[in-house]
Amino acid sequence: MPAEVAENTEKKLTRKDFISDQDVRWCPGCGDYAILATLQNVLPKLGIPKEKYTFISGIGCSSRFPYYMETFGFHSIHGRAPTLATGLKSYRPDLSVWVITGDGDGLSIGGNHLLHVLRRNVDVKILLFNNRIYGLTKGQYSPTSEYGKKTKSSPFGSIDHPLNPIKIALGAEASFVARTVDTDVKHMMEVFQAAGEHKGTAFVEILQNCVIFNDGAFHAINDKNTKDEASLKLEEGQPLIFGKERNKGIRLKNFEPEVVEFDPEKIPEDLIIHNPHQDNPVYAQLLARMEAPLQPVPLGIFREVQRPTYDDLLNEQIETAIQTQGPGNLEKLLHSGDTWTV
Amino acid sequence: MPAEVAENTEKKLTRKDFISDQDVRWCPGCGDYAILATLQNVLPKLGIPKEKYTFISGIGCSSRFPYYMETFGFHSIHGRAPTLATGLKSYRPDLSVWVITGDGDGLSIGGNHLLHVLRRNVDVKILLFNNRIYGLTKGQYSPTSEYGKKTKSSPFGSIDHPLNPIKIALGAEASFVARTVDTDVKHMMEVFQAAGEHKGTAFVEILQNCVIFNDGAFHAINDKNTKDEASLKLEEGQPLIFGKERNKGIRLKNFEPEVVEFDPEKIPEDLIIHNPHQDNPVYAQLLARMEAPLQPVPLGIFREVQRPTYDDLLNEQIETAIQTQGPGNLEKLLHSGDTWTV
Amino acid sequence: MSKKSVEKLENVVIRFAGDSGDGMQLTGSQFTNTSAVLGNDISTLPDFPAEIRAPAGSLPGVSAFQLNFSSSDIRTPGDAPDVLVAMNPAALKVNLKDLPKGGIIIVNEDAFIDRNLERAGYDHNPLESDDLQEYRVFKVPISTLNQNALEEIDLPGKSKDRSKNFFALGMMYWMYDRSLEVTLHWIKKKFGKNPKVVEANIKALKAGFHYAETAEVISTHYKVEPSKLEKGTYRNIMGNQATALGFVAASHQAKTPLVYCSYPITPASDVLHELSRHKNFGVRTIQCEDEIAAMGATIGAAFGGSLALTGTSGPGLALKSEALNLALMVELPLVVLNVQRGGPSTGLPTKTEQSDLLQTLYGRNGDSPLPVLAPATPSECFQMSFEAIRLAVKYRTPILYLSDGYLANGSEPWRIPDLKDLPEIKIEYAKAPTGGKAFLPYERNPETLARPWAIPGTPGLEHRVGGLEKADKTGNVSYDPMNHQTMTNLRAEKVARMVQDIPDIQVNGDPSGQVLVVGWGSTYGAITSAVDRLRALGQSVSSIHLRHLNPFPKNLGEILKNFDQVLIPEMNMGQLSLILRAKYLIDAKPLNKVQGQPFKIQEIIEAIQSLLSKSQEVKHAS
Amino acid sequence: MSKKSVEKLENVVIRFAGDSGDGMQLTGSQFTNTSAVLGNDISTLPDFPAEIRAPAGSLPGVSAFQLNFSSSDIRTPGDAPDVLVAMNPAALKVNLKDLPKGGIIIVNEDAFIDRNLERAGYDHNPLESDDLQEYRVFKVPISTLNQNALEEIDLPGKSKDRSKNFFALGMMYWMYDRSLEVTLHWIKKKFGKNPKVVEANIKALKAGFHYAETAEVISTHYKVEPSKLEKGTYRNIMGNQATALGFVAASHQAKTPLVYCSYPITPASDVLHELSRHKNFGVRTIQCEDEIAAMGATIGAAFGGSLALTGTSGPGLALKSEALNLALMVELPLVVLNVQRGGPSTGLPTKTEQSDLLQTLYGRNGDSPLPVLAPATPSECFQMSFEAIRLAVKYRTPILYLSDGYLANGSEPWRIPDLKDLPEIKIEYAKAPTGGKAFLPYERNPETLARPWAIPGTPGLEHRVGGLEKADKTGNVSYDPMNHQTMTNLRAEKVARMVQDIPDIQVNGDPSGQVLVVGWGSTYGAITSAVDRLRALGQSVSSIHLRHLNPFPKNLGEILKNFDQVLIPEMNMGQLSLILRAKYLIDAKPLNKVQGQPFKIQEIIEAIQSLLSKSQEVKHAS
Numbered sequence A, B: 001m002p003a004e005v006a007e008n009t010e011k012k013l014t015r016k017d018f019i020s021d022q023d024v025r026w027c028p029g030c031g032d033y034a035i036l037a038t039l040q041n042v043l044p045k046l047g048i049p050k051e052k053y054t055f056i057s058g059i060g061c062s063s064r065f066p067y068y069m070e071t072f073g074f075h076s077i078h079g080r081a082p083t084l085a086t087g088l089k090s091y092r093p094d095l096s097v098w099v100i101t102g103d104g105d106g107l108s109i110g111g112n113h114l115l116h117v118l119r120r121n122v123d124v125k126i127l128l129f130n131n132r133i134y135g136l137t138k139g140q141y142s143p144t145s146e147y148g149k150k151t152k153s154s155p156f157g158s159i160d161h162p163l164n165p166i167k168i169a170l171g172a173e174a175s176f177v178a179r180t181v182d183t184d185v186k187h188m189m190e191v192f193q194a195a196g197e198h199k200g201t202a203f204v205e206i207l208q209n210c211v212i213f214n215d216g217a218f219h220a221i222n223d224k225n226t227k228d229e230a231s232l233k234l235e236e237g238q239p240l241i242f243g244k245e246r247n248k249g250i251r252l253k254n255f256e257p258e259v260v261e262f263d264p265e266k267i268p269e270d271l272i273i274h275n276p277h278q279d280n281p282v283y284a285q286l287l288a289r290m291e292a293p294l295q296p297v298p299l300g301i302f303r304e305v306q307r308p309t310y311d312d313l314l315n316e317q318i319e320t321a322i323q324t325q326g327p328g329n330l331e332k333l334l335h336s337g338d339t340w341t342v
Numbered sequence C, D: 001m002s003k004k005s006v007e008k009l010e011n012v013v014i015r016f017a018g019d020s021g022d023g024m025q026l027t028g029s030q031f032t033n034t035s036a037v038l039g040n041d042i043s044t045l046p047d048f049p050a051e052i053r054a055p056a057g058s059l060p061g062v063s064a065f066q067l068n069f070s071s072s073d074i075r076t077p078g079d080a081p082d083v084l085v086a087m088n089p090a091a092l093k094v095n096l097k098d099l100p101k102g103g104i105i106i107v108n109e110d111a112f113i114d115r116n117l118e119r120a121g122y123d124h125n126p127l128e129s130d131d132l133q134e135y136r137v138f139k140v141p142i143s144t145l146n147q148n149a150l151e152e153i154d155l156p157g158k159s160k161d162r163s164k165n166f167f168a169l170g171m172m173y174w175m176y177d178r179s180l181e182v183t184l185h186w187i188k189k190k191f192g193k194n195p196k197v198v199e200a201n202i203k204a205l206k207a208g209f210h211y212a213e214t215a216e217v218i219s220t221h222y223k224v225e226p227s228k229l230e231k232g233t234y235r236n237i238m239g240n241q242a243t244a245l246g247f248v249a250a251s252h253q254a255k256t257p258l259v260y261c262s263y264p265i266t267p268a269s270d271v272l273h274e275l276s277r278h279k280n281f282g283v284r285t286i287q288c289e290d291e292i293a294a295m296g297a298t299i300g301a302a303f304g305g306s307l308a309l310t311g312t313s314g315p316g317l318a319l320k321s322e323a324l325n326l327a328l329m330v331e332l333p334l335v336v337l338n339v340q341r342g343g344p345s346t347g348l349p350t351k352t353e354q355s356d357l358l359q360t361l362y363g364r365n366g367d368s369p370l371p372v373l374a375p376a377t378p379s380e381c382f383q384m385s386f387e388a389i390r391l392a393v394k395y396r397t398p399i400l401y402l403s404d405g406y407l408a409n410g411s412e413p414w415r416i417p418d419l420k421d422l423p424e425i426k427i428e429y430a431k432a433p434t435g436g437k438a439f440l441p442y443e444r445n446p447e448t449l450a451r452p453w454a455i456p457g458t459p460g461l462e463h464r465v466g467g468l469e470k471a472d473k474t475g476n477v478s479y480d481p482m483n484h485q486t487m488t489n490l491r492a493e494k495v496a497r498m499v500q501d502i503p504d505i506q507v508n509g510d511p512s513g514q515v516l517v518v519g520w521g522s523t524y525g526a527i528t529s530a531v532d533r534l535r536a537l538g539q540s541v542s543s544i545h546l547r548h549l550n551p552f553p554k555n556l557g558e559i560l561k562n563f564d565q566v567l568i569p570e571m572n573m574g575q576l577s578l579i580l581r582a583k584y585l586i587d588a589k590p591l592n593k594v595q596g597q598p599f600k601i602q603e604i605i606e607a608i609q610s611l612l613s614k615s616q617e618v619k620h621a622s
């Protein structure tokens, strides 16, 4: 951290402190509004000085996010936000760096950077707005669009097998992996706060409705009548139970999550108890395997484990080198090797 | 398939037919030699006319492979071989297209293309030579190099958490995922043949020794004295058993593969029975979780399932369009919309 | 017919402007199609915001569509509108500055309410002040009139309100004496599944027409006679559409399928959309994970023997550059379409610019010459994309094809070509050598220097290609110093030879004189109109337009020499200027504009006049 | 001392050549260091194969190292070797053509066995034919002599054989009257952990030395006196090393850590290797997943307030171009190092070339000017990388720094600068405005046009940047047409202003005359030597060397005008020529060479002479 950066004297922050003077330019009804408002509510709770927040995005509707946050912000280029975040955080571990990306930005053009930031466990928070469509470019299918989807670029239906962002994050052994949905403000609050408090890369998939090009993509999860059957809230230490009557649960059968129905008074013993802190990502992968429409979609924290962060390790190497070798002596460095004097 | 491409009259092929006139230029002792020879032995068994084979590689020591094959070959650019293969195969489903890549080529610069070719299930065979190092650029750490590894670019030890190629492939829900090792010719033969016969993307990680920059990376798996304890051969329908005495096996405990020892005469009932054909990738992920040095490294086919290939789907859409709309009428197309005559 | 007065006009420029949600693009294109079918010459310029849907009523949310229709030959959408239709205060605010004094303004009075005024940054109502006193303003309560007209239809008020653009369109149809037929037909086809919407839109359209006819507000009624176009069947076409159709036509003539690999990007995406619809022509479209993948897939598809293409815009071309260089090295036929937009970086994605010329020519490592083509008008995109494929196949080389946002979205009437006039494209794949001879993948056609197109699956042609320097003839990897020089020279020579296949430039005007204006790409209309106007005044000015930017047509040097001064208007900071100065050592004067908008005819006229007067001065002084 | 004859020479060019496994690079660098410490001026040129280890004895497996050592000032590794040390038939075959008739050849006779001859493509043994009759050949059974010398050491024969390069080196040390000290010291340090190997290598070295002294084979013994270098402390340095040290020194002077983000690529990787060792200087190195990531991380690190850098070679620069353009748009200070290699595409990765100049200047979408620097010699890389950081910080702009394979791996003596002579680099981060004023992230320093460097973590400076066009001063997104023009002009003007910070060009030779040779980058040595030699013969020729390729030094135009003819030698097909022709409208003559090898002095002399004679003709004719 450069010496010149003065620490702010503490002051109680509120949502208002995080609202920038820029007009918000998403379509009326876009799910992005709720996400923005929720995050502006969460940040003051994290106890981090405002000037430490930096938001970095790629390109897409979602990626306009930084403009609306009264923090440091960087609206970078398509798919590359994780790389800027890695560079920034490596030098400035003192900052709270958030990456905002979309299903196209993060999983199509930017898939590789996402993979690598996750495996390195750079201490950044990644919010992936998954609307299963390219919004900004006006409606082509995305890597998360369902098979057979008809869009401007797939008038006869998409033939690309969709990616599941959670599976990809787990494949890279991300240390924090969660999913939430734009219509559930309370749930978003919890997940964002946990992400903000996690040390290491926190990956959050947000199911987000695009009213213009993919309206109702998450209808079942959002609709009052279906949501309890269509989704399952993950709660640490609790069995995997869902349903309006809380009469359905998940148990393991042959490596498969199996739905069982039961009398809510008599919860079966063999239901899986949610534990996101397992070092082993296989459990979380099992959860990720639960996909609509056949099974309820898990919402919440899939995985939350501790492993050293890239930025800490990098800076520790610097410290150690200085301690063991002494601070760099330029004179000596320039004169290293065979020298001679004329 | 262009009409001009005549089908070859069948002829019995042998290894020799696949040896090109180019001098092989790997370092003496490099594991790549055995892989080359083995594949040249396998191809004649696949019953595919020689001229249908096309090898496409990126850049790296391993990527020089196509020069040594007397087939069509394309030594492309770093990390991009899967994209060329996708374009080629989309238009030419008649070809047998093989991608040759390395741990840097395929997982560093090319990670995203690998992900996308796998999820699309383009019918190509991908051989990833994993020597856990950058060979061609003379010894920097790669995405599969172990944490703490000292190399030219990490004199104080690498701080990057390594990727496991099998996990990545499974995260993308690849339809065929296998691992083999350059020192076990018989095993390579089996795996290559199965890959060659698989319809869809076949992903094979080959543990490959780089004598110059990372000699002995897979020593435990290769050494006569340790290999039986350090690796586990996956055999369909058989329990997961390993050890020189075949007295160790794997069972499931809390989503974790657990090693149990037993009397080889009394094989426990609760050992996991290997079944690569489960639609569910979680089982394969469990296997992938078994990593050196704590657990034996699984060798063989992790996953082998059927799902439609991208190239078939694409060409079917063309066929369907022609059948339902009739072959394109250019005259009509040019005159579509409002026209007027002067 | 009403007894209102009728005036004859040669041409009219209308700009429709409203909120993104107001359907102005649709309104504009309906007026365009109707005018086209009536036989006017037309030229259009849509201008939409970068946001999908900026906040209703805000300045950045304004969407506009300008069209120029005429009884004579026109080449641009007009320097300035004669009529501005403004559906809300923001639309008025943003567009007013372009309207010449005395111009007509038609406003939707109903939209000038406090909330909207505030959003547009007005602290007063311009309709009630004297802000507009120098214009001819027609205030029409369009929203109310529209609602009234649709009273009987059983639709929610909000839905009815969506028809108000048809009301406005109806008014304009009356004002400019257009028939409703084309639009009625279109409404029925488009909304067929929803009869109430069909009814609402038709009613709104007719109500607008009758309102204009009857009410006392609009007093004059104009006639723009059909233009005298060349005989033939016409349609209105946008550049991106013409590009896509040119590719399909080339595939048809080559009897070889297209493979179009692309990653969506404004303003190129519509080519992907259009091509993805033509599966029954054998067109394969692959939406790739990024631009690099698209370039790679294109190379793979070309290697396989298809007509392979990729399309993108500036930032995407930057990403493709490494892989494009591989295509150059392996000498496979393919086409790279770049629909330019405002740069650098993300720049101005929805605005037009010509600033990728240097990137296109030089944006690759090493000495890596590639041919570059650029269409001059929206309809010319058809020929040019056809030509791009023809040349790529003949010379076995990647061809770069530079369109831009203005061509892509602009439209004009296009005389649909006769199929029998389309050239044939001959595809020749290599055949296995006979008589035990070895196959030489880098042996060249002595005339074109093209190497064989040896596609996988052909017995006896097994060979390897790649990005390392190739040995002459055999194509093996070669580190030999002199071979590298030889191959570098051959690659340059191959591109240079293409000149034999490129038509000589035709000078517009006298073959020599005081000023020559040199243009390329979408500046064609403005340049040619400017030169024609000045020539009509007897000025010594001519123009040429480059459609081939590498290699240049062979008579270019000769022509340049015949003029005292050379002016090069470009929508960039002087990129063609740089090349022409370097190549021909002429002191060409750049006229540069990077404002996201095409040149106005007047801007070019002024630049020419200033050169003419200087050239006078020089003459007098010497 | 032996009684053999001693001859004094001004300079000698030796080329060591052998199989990749023979340790020729090591041998060459030992001779280099020894000669440097003896006070000779030196210049070196390593030349290694692209393969890690091509098949033993094969032609592509030949590795060579040429060095020129001298008692006077030299600037190139020599046009042609005086002595060729060939460790096997392949080495002889590949290198013989460069040796002038009468040159000395020392061969390892033992290696000329059938198998090796065959691998080298010989159908006979050249040592036993009269192939070599025009040379002075010394056949030495090096392998056998070496084995014999090490007889008593307990090592396998194969290991012993590895010392044979030290035997050869020992011979050369005797021949050229060098002391063994430097190498003895080095062997002990390098192999310290392995005493047997130390012993073997030392024995081999001494055995070679004594063999040459005693045996009747080599009869003459040469002396090359120390050169008269400027007073100071020297070391031998390679370009990549000097580049890395320059960055570290700049960081030291700026009291701000370096962050170097890179993806390995030949020939740039050594900069990553070197920097990764200096963690105690606070240097952070990030090995990224690819070049795009490296560019992105560099931007992020610059945003955070570090001295951020990335390094690559041509294909990597192509990949970076999109992200580099973002850096341009956000106007952050950073340096992009491009160590050029043979292109296009993968090209010739281990060979040198200067063919990325146009890519560097123009390889981005939109009008996107960036400053470009290029060092002229390996040791100058130190100053230049220092300067790159200084300018980047001062003007808040990405700086492109063009090195090449020859500079990167070539070496020469470097006078180590006094720390107190290094300029200070002042880092000024923005401070929060006081008095309730709003912070304006795009308000500029009136002199440099630099915008504030406002780093995250500073209260009150919260702001947003990005790749969309920025509004002047506020930095908000702006689609305003005139703003785009303004910002485009400002970006160009900022680069242009840098001219005030760039030294005027010094002419080597008379300030006017018949021929001016203009060079840039690593051609410096050959050009300057050629010009000096011709001037010594009284010819009217001068030279200038450009270290700043954008903007050009302000007196460049003036200088160009003072010569009848301008010659531009480049290791590309005429890239600087294009720019100078365009900018100054001079009919500069390119001298192009793309053969993976630097220019020879003689090649440039001939080109100058041909221009001189033409200029005579012109004079006589007129």
Ligand SMILES: Cc1ncc(C[n+]2csc(CCOP(=O)(O)OP(=O)(O)O)c2C)c(N)n1
Binding pocket: A059, A060, A061, A062, A063, A078, A101, A102, A103, A104, A105, A106, A129, A131, A133, A134, A135, A136, A137, A142, C263, C264, C265, C266, C291, C315, C316, C319
């Ligand atoms: C290099 C590059 N390629 C393509 C684009 C065009 N582009 C902008 S955003 C986008 C996809 C947006 O989709 P997503 O990430 O899902 O974001 P959303 O708009 O849905 O929030 C594309 C293709 C671009 N800006 N840059």
Ligand SMILES: Cc1ncc(C[n+]2csc(CCOP(=O)(O)OP(=O)(O)O)c2C)c(N)n1
Binding pocket: B059, B060, B061, B062, B063, B078, B101, B102, B103, B104, B105, B106, B129, B131, B133, B134, B135, B136, B137, B142, D263, D264, D265, D266, D291, D315, D316, D319
């Ligand atoms: C665009 C680009 N960046 C970097 C390189 C340099 N490069 C060539 S191969 C390679 C890594 C090779 O590692 P790997 O894929 O593991 O192959 P191996 O040599 O180990 O078989 C690198 C970094 C390149 N050729 N092109």
Ligand code: SF4
Binding pocket: A025, A026, A027, A029, A030, A031, A032, A061, A062, A131, A135, A136, A209, A210, A211, A212, A213, C052, C053
């Ligand atoms: S297009 Fe979709 S994602 Fe984009 S702003 Fe509109 S509703 Fe939101």
Ligand code: SF4
Binding pocket: B025, B026, B027, B029, B030, B031, B032, B061, B062, B131, B135, B136, B209, B210, B211, B212, B213, D052, D053
């Ligand atoms: S460097 Fe390693 S991987 Fe490359 S050829 Fe040599 S041994 Fe094989």
Ligand SMILES: [Mg+2]
Binding pocket: A060, A102, A103, A104, A129, A130, A131, A132, A133, A134, A135, A142
């Ligand atoms: Mg999206």
Ligand SMILES: [Mg+2]
Binding pocket: B060, B102, B103, B104, B129, B130, B131, B132, B133, B134, B135, B142
């Ligand atoms: Mg490797």
